[in-house]
Amino acid sequence: MHQLQLFESTKDIYYRVFRQLRPRTIPPEILIRFKPYANANCYIRWKDQQLHVSLADSLKLIPPKIAEAIAFILLSKIYRKSIPEAALEAYREYMNHPETRDRHSRVRRERGRKRMDPAQGNHFDLDEIFKELNGAFFGNSLDVPAIGWSRNASNRVLGHYDATHHAIVLSRFLDRPEAGYDLVRYVMYHEMLHIKHPIEYDGSRRIIHSRKFREEEKRYPDFAILKEKLRDLCHRKQSSRY
Ligand SMILES: [Zn+2]
CATH class of the missing domain: 3.30.2010.10 (Metalloproteases ("zincins"), catalytic domain)
Known part of the structure; x- marks a missing residue:
């Protein structure tokens, strides 16, 4: 029986974007990992002829359009191509949206407790x-x-x-x-x-x-x-x- 897939996985998105950027190149193995970064960071690097993509887990639930924009940005970077303007714009707009910023602040707040000494110091309160x-x-x-x-x-x-x-x-x-x-x-x-x-x-x-x-x-x-x-x-x- 066929498994019906309704949504494109993150990995699918990267392969699709890859084919768009480098239509004549056989894509390498692309590995996607979500990591508990405090910020909405994302990285890409080569290792053993595979492309390793690391994404902050706060990026797990982003709209597919933004996941695609990030794929364009990362893959363009690693292949030293100029990043498509539309991708950059979509990404920036999303990241600067107050709701996104709020969500990321919440993640950071939950992850990190503030380390400090009491307000009453040796000389000043x-x-x-x-x-x-x-x-x-x-x-x-x-x-x-x-x-x-x-x-x-x-x-x-x-x-x-x-x-x-x-x-x-x-x-x-x-x-x-x-x-x-x-x-x-x-x-x-x-x-x-x-x-x-x-x-x-x-x-x-x-x-x-x-x-x-x-x-x-x-x-x-x-x-x-x-x-x-x-x-x-x-x-x-x-x-x-x-
Ligand atoms: Zn200041």
Whole structure:
């Protein structure tokens, strides 16, 4: 008896796309694997004359049209052909769709717990600073995130806001008297602006510090002086990130 197949499998899609891209080439064995990547990553590589495709398992339930677009992108890449514009566009549009981004954030959130030390540091209490700033600059409008000090004292990354976990982490590097209350307060203010001004997307480009973000940051008292002090404190050739 015949097994009736209603849907094209992921593998079928890759063979079909292959025939479209290289009609005169006998296709190699193509192996598809779904892996528990935190991001919606996908990779392709040659191994033992077989094509190995690794896809994030969050890509398991995507519309066939998008699966096909990814197949075009990966196969074009490995054969050094230019990626068909339509495939690239379909892929970008799907990935930037708020629903897709939400779904991927959820996966990331479930996979990774945020590692941080309590907000009460040796010298500064970040909960206090957040509360005070929220009142002074944001009319208490910001949802209180998880707040903590990082486990390692990095002077390369001074702080970050993680939208997925709704968490602000400041580098332990700043939890010392030389840093001073004003600097810690400024970095916290900066991270709070990230809550207020979420990452913007221009096509597939992420804009972390938007124009609006930068404009508002400049209004912080003694902004330029504090930035300078922070640079001195970190003592690095390249500016630190936060
Ligand atoms: Zn920032």
